[in-house]
Amino acid sequence: QTLYTRTYEELESVRDDVAQAVRDELLDGFREGQNPRDIARSLTNRVDSIGKHRSTMIARSEVMNAHSESTLNRYEEVSNQSDVDVGVEHGEWSTAGDDRVCQFCQLLDGAAFTLREMREETFTVAGQTLRLKPPAHPNGRCVIKPTIGLDQSELDPLDERLPNEDALDT
Numbered sequence: 189q190t191l192y193t194r195t196y197e198e199l200e201s202v203r204d205d206v207a208q209a210v211r212d213e214l215l216d217g218f219r220e221g222q223n224p225r226d227i228a229r230s231l232t233n234r235v236d237s238i239g240k241h242r243s244t245m246i247a248r249s250e251v252m253n254a255h256s257e258s259t260l261n262r263y264e265e266v267s268n269q270s271d272v273d274v275g276v277e278h279g280e281w282s283t284a285g286d287d288r289v290c291q292f293c294q295l296l297d298g299a300a301f302t303l304r305e306m307r308e309e310t311f312t313v314a315g316q317t318l319r320l321k322p323p324a325h326p327n328g329r330c331v332i333k334p335t336i337g338l339d340q341s342e343l344d345p346l347d348e349r350l351p352n353e354d355a356l357d358t
Contacts, residue, residue, distance in 0.1 A: 295351035
């Protein structure tokens with residue numbers, strides 16, 4: 189449901205007659221457990237006007253967003269169970285760990301954020317507004333790892349945990 193709704197809202201630059209086909213392919217691929225490249229291939233085959241690069245970007249971004257959203261949901265469900273001693277109230281930003289990771293995500297690697305911060309917060313760096321939940325940007329491949337036993341009082345204020353303009357190469 190989240191994948192469908194988000195895709196509907198985020199496809200403003202795609203013509204209306206094409207947007208439904210894009211949503212259908214994304215949902216079918218996600219349901220079947222396809223990876224983003226296979227979903228992108230299906231998108232490209234079905235919707236000629238999108239092109240391979242754009243369909244890959246859409247597929248990867250939307251699949252990663254759906255995974256992040258479901259991860260946050262699972263962490264919250266576990267934390268709300270009465271028979272659990274330690275819940276997951278924080279997540280750790282984790283990159284793909286390769287040479288394609290952007291500078292911004294490299295700076296966030298290992299940083300802890302509350303589940304609420306990941307769901308709700310955005311910030312602007314280098315003139316670009318980014319989400320605090322992976323994927324922060326199109327084609328993002330970062331994930332959320334659970335952080336267990338971290339107390340809210342151990343976290344610095346959010347603005348001190350975020351990369352600033354000085355840390356980025358321009």
